[in-house]
Amino acid sequence: xxxxxxxxxxxxxxxxxxxxxxxxxxxxxxxxxxxxxxxxxxxxxxxxxxxxxxxxxxxxxxxxxxxxxxxxxxxxxxxxxxxxxxxxxxxxxxxxxxxxxxxxxxxxxxxxxxxxx
Numbered sequence: 001x002x003x004x005x006x007x008x009x010x011x012x013x014x015x016x017x018x019x020x021x022x023x024x025x026x027x028x029x030x031x032x033x034x035x036x037x038x039x040x041x042x043x044x045x046x047x048x049x050x051x052x053x054x055x056x057x058x059x060x061x062x063x064x065x066x067x068x069x070x071x072x073x074x075x076x077x078x079x080x081x082x083x084x085x086x087x088x089x090x091x092x093x094x095x096x097x098x099x100x101x102x103x104x105x106x107x108x109x110x111x112x113x114x115x116x117x
Contacts, residue, residue: 004056008044015050022099023066029100030064030072030108037109038062038116051075054116061115069096072108079117 041052051060059077
């Protein structure tokens with residue numbers, strides 16, 4: 001019998017596979033970047049899209065969406081810090097993107113690791 005984590009992973013992968021191209025390919029890469037950056041995170045469907053938490057029953061920390069625009073976000077349960085500098089006390093929590101390149105993937109990995117704490 002498959003574990004809860006295995007079932008959740010299958011649901012996330014099925015969700016990604018059900019997306020139209022080019023989003024499907026981009027979201028596959030996003031999933032891979034997230035799990036490589038924080039292998040301890042467990043994927044599951046969260047509000048209809050992929051989310052990543054420390055366990056099947058703990059709060060989602062990082063998620064991505066494919067609506068009119070593709071986006072990456074961190075939830076209020078993630079480790080959040082003000083940006084500082086010109087952004088002052090604003091806390092970055094969401095980013096829109098159209099594709100992923102090496103620089104963007106590196107930044108996503110940094111965001112994920114920071115969100116996990």
